[in-house]
Amino acid sequence: MSGSTSEGAQDRTGSTSEGAQDRTGTSEGSQDRSSSTSEQSQGRRAGEGVHVRRGRWAAAAMLAAAVAAGAAANAIDANFLASGWHTVQRGEEASDITVDNFQVHVHGAATSTQLEDLEVVTSPGAFVVVDLSYATTDAWDTPEEVVLIDEAGREFSEPSGFGSAGRVWPAGPDIWSRGSLLFEVPADVGDLALELRPQTPDARLPSRVLRVPLTVRTNSEPLTLERPSVLAEGDR
C-alpha cells in the first residue's frame, strides 16, 4: 500500500517533480518567449527609430528646400529684377542680328565735336552718330531704347534739345528702315558699344538686349543726321 502510496507518492512526487520540471520547462519556454519578445520589442524600437530619423530627414530636406527657394528668389530679385531681368546678346557690325522681334544691322559710327543741326553746334565732349538699319519680325514697333555704353559701363542715351532726327523710329515687319541715332559723350570716353533694348523692361519677365561694339571714325567736319527712310527689298 505504502509502496504503492510511496510509489504513488513517488509517482506523484515524480509526477509532481516532472510536473515541476515541466513547469520549469514552461519557465524556460517563458524565458525564451520573454527574450524573443524583448528582441522583437527592440527591433520595433529600432525600426521606429529609423522611421523617426527618416521623418526628420524629410522635414529637414523640405525646410532646406524652402530656405533655398527663398534665397534663390532673393538673389534673383537683388541681381536681376531691380534693373530688369535681361540677357545680353552680342553682335557685330555689318551683319543682320535678330533680338526679340527686331532685326538690326549696324553700319558704323562717326564722332566729331561739331554737329550740323540747323546750325553748327559744338559739344564740350563729342557727338557720336550711329548709322543703322532695322526692321521687325511681326508688326510695326519702335525699340524701347537705344544707348551707347563705354568700357566703364557708363550709359549715354539720346540727348535732348536737338531736332527730331537722330531718334529711334518705328519699323515694320521685314520693312527695313535706315537712319542715324545721335549721342553726346564725354571727351575721355573709351571704346563704345551700341545697346538696343527692344521692349520696356519688365521686372517680372526675362528679356533680351543687343550689344554691338562700334568702330567709331573721327570726322573733322560737323556730323549730319539722316532721317530714317524705308529701304528697297533686300537692302540694308
Place this chain on the structure above:
Amino acid sequence: MSRRRGRVATIVAATGLVVSFAGWGWFVSEQGREGWWSLGQHVAITPDDQGRAVVDSLSVRLTGAATVSEVEEEPAPAGFSYLVLDFEVSAEDSTEASTCDVQVRDDRGRLFQAGQEVPYADPYLPWLTCGSADHTEDPVPSHQSMLVLVPDDTGLVSVRVDAREFPPATFIELPLPPDEDAGP
C-alpha cells in the same frame, strides 16, 4: 502606426509646399495674365452676311481692297506696294470721339499697319474715325479710305480693326478676298 503617421506628415508637408508655390506663382503673374488677355487680340468679330462687323455702336464693312504701285506720283519702295482699303463705317450711336487702328495680316502672321510710311494724300487717313461726341458738328464719315505699305511677295489674309474702346481682347477681322490681294 508611427510609420504611417510619418508618411502622412510628409505627404501633407510636400502638398503644402507645392500648393504654396503654385499660389505664389498665380498671384505674382496676375497682372501679366490679365494684361496679356485684355490688351491682346483674342476674340475676333467677323462680318455677317452683309459683310458688316459690329462691335458696340460701331459697324464696319470693307468695300474695297486693291494694291497700287504709286500714290500721287510717289512710288512705293522697290519690292513693296500700297494697299488701298475702302471702308463703310457707321457709328451713329457713339457718344465719344474715338479712332480705330487698322492692320493687314498676311499668311505668315505679320501685321502691316495702315498709315505707316505711306504718302500723305487725300482721301487717305492713317486711322479710322470710329466714334463722335457730336454727330451734328463732327459726324463720323460713312466712307473712309486708308493706305497700307505691304510687300509684293506675300499673301494678304485679312484686315484687322481694333480700338482701346472695344471690349477686352476683342477686335474686328474682315477677310480679304483672294483675288484682291494680288500684287500690282
